[in-house]
Amino acid sequence: MSVPFRAIHYFAMVARRGSFSKAAEELFVSQSAVSHQIKLLEERLGQALFIRKGRQLLLTAAGEAFYQNIEEPLAQIEREFSQLQHGDAGFVRLASYGSLAVKWLIPAVDRFRQRYPNVDLTLTMLTEDGGFERALADCFITTQPPKSGFEVTHLYDEYLYPYCSYDIRARLDELRDPSALLAFPLLSATYTFAHATPGYDWKMWFKQGGKRLPNNAKVHHFSHLLLAAEAAKHSHGIALLNEFMTTQREREQELVRLPMHGLKTGDSFYFVVPSTLSNRSSIQVLRDWLVELCQSQQAISAY
Template identity: 40%
Template sequence: MKLPPLKTLPVFETVARLSSFSRAAEALNISQSAVSHQIRQLEDYLGEPLFLRTGRQIRLTEEGNQYFEQISSALSQIERASEQLQGNEDTQLRLAVYSSFAVSWLIPRLPRLQRLHPQLDLDLEMLSELPRMSDRMGDCFIAINPKQRGFSSELLYSERMFPVCSRQYWQQMVDDLGQAGLLDEGPPEKLNTGWIQRYTLLSATSIFEKKNEDWRRWLAVEGETVHGTTRVQHFSHMIMAHEAARHHQGIALSNDYMFDPEDPILVRLPCHILNTGDEFHFAYKTSRRNEAAIRLLKQWLIQEAIRSGLRGEG
């Protein structure tokens, strides 16, 4: 077995993770010159530069980044295997998750997780887009449609979208539609899709990464299109459109993890739903499937998804 100088690998991993020779020296409790020596030794062995140095700034080369992804994963596996053998398995996890899912669904449920599993130490990292999952980003992920070699996943939620607005705004709509002769007395059991465009639509670009695309797809389910006269207020993120709806500014598209049926301000309109095709999964490295912390978190997330109605029993 031909291996590089083994003591250079933790040094490389620390420098790459911290993007600093001085901070790596402090973290490893060795001198900065010793760090530089170990990195030069590893680069000489590999025959490739691992870092680009510009003044005091350093960053990984393309080869260094590829090497870091593999080395950090291998070092983590060695650490976990040793802890398991010693009976000191770590229950600290970094969970990378989309901000809207974390804020609206996960964070309010964390006290229950802490009561059930006080030994689990969970750190949340925010995802802004579908990631290339790696140990560098997190130990596990809640991601949309994750498909990556070496990872396993469990379905938590198949997304469906529906219109919501404030109860005040809904009453104004009912009164307006009644005065226009479109409604009999009181709220309708089902709202005509075409009537929606009489009011301000709150659109979130982040859902389908294109202006009006969320409403275009929702309307298309019943053969409608966005009219040129329809007032559409655009937001970069779904959370912002949702908040605007809470402040009586129009109608937003929401989903099951963002909308609480018992919300005292928001109401779901009696309309059809749009199945977006996005599936939220709990994903983790297959090689880590038997770790106690991964198993605990996976089991709890599935139970909570079922309990809250995001996922069926099956």
């Protein structure tokens, strides 16, 4: 049995406008044509979808339930049609790691929307690498770009720097030697390096500074940078953090970067987009804005 798409479209328009006449005006058809399609739909469903109370046109319980179920799918169809029709659609979905989105993208995204008010940007979380499905997003920020079929733009190379609370910073005297940090617990994020053992980030940081992490060093272990950062904010110790995982407010009020060397993790972050979508203007302006944002962040971070 075929689905009466025209009748469903007319029904959604009437439900949205609360009026047969207003729906007819927007659809550029007669009011009788709208009434006819609604009658056909009600006959097919075997239920009344609208009821009149005085001069008001209201949805019945069945009509309300039906409208709630079809409203978002119809909106999605309209968005997809617009993208195919215009090519340069202003709707773009960006997927990134959750911690990067929370700490870096969310605080900055309002500036993007102010600069490009006609671009409808939606953020979503990238939970694992390799899942670059079109159903998830139009473009992605990742450390593992696909090898073919995508346009790849380098954003930044990841470095870790020692961060602590302002309270701990006030209690640190000499910082010429990495060993000065051993007066406080070291907060380690295991997930930062693939297949790393606990404390590996600090072992590599000390090695980078020409020292060896003592066996008796007090190291507290966390799975992710986000957790280590929260612990550092609460004066639990000193953490090695990616500056893109800290907000400007945190750096001004809660976390201070110690003037010591950084550790390159070997990871780089990339903006990737399917080659078939790379010419869309909304994606191009988003890519250029992200590159600019990264450059600004690196300039501010440089000591």
